[in-house]
Amino acid sequence: xxxxxxxxxxxxxxxxxxxxxxxxxxxxxxxxxxxxxxxxxxxxxxxxxxxxxxxxxxxxxxxxxxxxxxxxxxxxxxxxxxxxxxxxxxxxxxxxxxxxxxxxxxxxxxxxxxxxxxxxxxxxxxxxxxxxxxxxxxxxxxxxxxxxxxxxxxxxxxxxxxxxxxxxxxxxxxxxxxxxxxxxxxxxxxxxxxxxxxxxxxxxxxxxxxxxxxxxxxxxxxxxxxxxxxxxxxxxxxxxxxxxxxxxxxxxxxxxxxxxxxxxxxxxxxxxxxxxxxxxxxxxxxxxxxxxxxxxxxxxxxxxxxxxxxxxxxxxxxxxxxxxxxxxxxxxxxxxxxxxxxxxxxxxxxxxxxxxxxxxxxxxxxxxxxxxxxxxxxxxxxxxxxxxx
Numbered sequence: 001x002x003x004x005x006x007x008x009x010x011x012x013x014x015x016x017x018x019x020x021x022x023x024x025x026x027x028x029x030x031x032x033x034x035x036x037x038x039x040x041x042x043x044x045x046x047x048x049x050x051x052x053x054x055x056x057x058x059x060x061x062x063x064x065x066x067x068x069x070x071x072x073x074x075x076x077x078x079x080x081x082x083x084x085x086x087x088x089x090x091x092x093x094x095x096x097x098x099x100x101x102x103x104x105x106x107x108x109x110x111x112x113x114x115x116x117x118x119x120x121x122x123x124x125x126x127x128x129x130x131x132x133x134x135x136x137x138x139x140x141x142x143x144x145x146x147x148x149x150x151x152x153x154x155x156x157x158x159x160x161x162x163x164x165x166x167x168x169x170x171x172x173x174x175x176x177x178x179x180x181x182x183x184x185x186x187x188x189x190x191x192x193x194x195x196x197x198x199x200x201x202x203x204x205x206x207x208x209x210x211x212x213x214x215x216x217x218x219x220x221x222x223x224x225x226x227x228x229x230x231x232x233x234x235x236x237x238x239x240x241x242x243x244x245x246x247x248x249x250x251x252x253x254x255x256x257x258x259x260x261x262x263x264x265x266x267x268x269x270x271x272x273x274x275x276x277x278x279x280x281x282x283x284x285x286x287x288x289x290x291x292x293x294x295x296x297x298x299x300x301x302x303x304x305x306x307x308x309x310x311x312x313x314x315x316x317x318x319x320x321x322x323x324x325x326x327x328x329x330x331x332x333x334x335x336x337x338x339x340x341x342x343x344x345x346x347x348x349x350x351x352x353x354x355x356x357x358x359x360x361x362x363x364x365x366x367x368x369x370x371x372x373x374x375x376x377x378x379x380x381x382x383x384x385x386x387x388x389x
Contacts (some may be wrong), residue, residue: 019294021332026282029086031337033279033313035345037272039199042350047164048195049140050103052257054227057102058237059220061251078244078366081223085240091229094136099129099215101138105258108198112215114206116182118170123206125166128196131212137224145191146177148211153188166206180208180223200261201268219309230256283361287369293328294373319374328369329356330362 010323060079079097087095100111112127135147148159160180167175180187187208195204222312225233235255338355345351 019329019335023330023362023366024336026365027337027358028333028340029282030361031277031341031354031358032101033275034358035351036275038350038354038357040268040272043201043203046204047141048196048197049200050140050196051208052103052138052261053228054225054234055137056223056225056230056254057220057222057251057257057258058241058254060241060245061253062249063251065071075245079221082118082244084239086221086223086237089233090367091226091233091236092227093224094133096131096132096133096137096222097212098222099212100135101128101130101209102124102220102222102257102265103198104257105255106198108202111198114182116180116187118166118178118180120300121170123166126196126205126207127210127215128207129210129212129215133231134222138178140196141194143192143194144174145189147191148209150211150213155178155188157186157188158214159191161192161209162188162189163193163195163204163207165195165204166208167192169206187356200265274377283365286364291369291372294322294370322374323367323370325368327363334359334362 043175060075083097086092108126113124114127115122115124117123130148132147132149134143143164144163145161148190149160155157157179162175162180170178172178175192178189187210193209196207196209197204223233223237237254238252241250243254277278337358341351341355
């Protein structure tokens with residue numbers, strides 16, 4: 001049967017070329033879109049996402065002359081006093097001060113980046129600072145060791161936590177106890193986390209996390225609130241804030257980090273939608289076109305199918321013949337796309353998954369396009385078909 005189908009393709013190549021080219025185009029476009037979607041999903045699930053559900057970030061500001069915000073104003077004593085009040089609140093699970101640590105607030109390039117010496121090599125790293133309770137607020141995945149503490153180690157060095165990306169770049173097998181040099185000081189690795197991302201779809205990069213006291217000039221604070229208490233906590237926060245700060249001069253900014261995360265994801269989501277929607281329309285129109293061509297071509301071959309039944313073919317064999325014809329045609333259309341894939345993309349797990357998904361969708365596309373014409377062909381009455389001809 002296979003040999004017969006290939007001979008049929010060759011003899012009727014002008015009629016099959018349109019179907020073949022259409023399916024080739026659909027496969028290439030579908031593969032490109034699935035690659036983009038799968039890569040975005042992979043980046044999203046890469047280690048480094050901090051848990052931001054039920055977490056708020058707040059900071060204070062002061063209005064100067066003519067209502068202009070004074071960017072240099074800071075009052076750590078009052079903020080620390082407010083944090084202590086919040087820790088005593090029954091709606092709060094944990095409170096922590098951080099610096100450059102809170103995700104989504106700014107673009108990654110606006111955070112503090114520098115180079116440090118690791119084993120004689122210089123490595124560009126992101127610098128972040130956090131109190132001990134940041135572990136309870138953001139729950140980063142700690143793979144080795146422990147979190148930073150607000151005190152120097154016995155040898156006088158400053159404890160730091162590093163990301164797995166820094167460990168890999170430094171070529172360490174075990175990072176605990178390793179020394180890092182920079183800013184005129186010596187740092188000792190006391191813990192390793194899986195990663196740290198500022199944007200949900202960004203690649204995790206090498207990061208150094210210091211105790212908060214290393215660079216503690218931030219006006220903000222992070223709070224993990226108990227589930228279902230967010231609205232009540234906001235009201236409580238504003239009341240406590242204005243018990244300490246001066247109303248009219250001082251202001252409070254409160255950010256729900258989970259909502260901010262969704263806002264940051266919106267452009268990427270819209271980009272994926274802009275890829276998937278045209279691809280979906282292309283798939284539908286290509287399906288309709290291929291279905292129509294199969295239907296028209298099957299109708300024109302009624303006499304051929306009637307003769308096949310007369311000489312001994314069964315209805316089931318005719319049905320299988322049409323379905324197999326569509327599958328083989330799709331498999332031929334996949335070959336150029338697979339060659340293009342091998343030439344352009346690497347053989348990573350994500351890329352191969354996208355290729356397999358695109359090929360699977362195209363095979364289903366082929367079967368459904370040919371099913372109804374095949375079903376109609378299997379119901380042909382040879383006598384009526386020959387009389388119509």
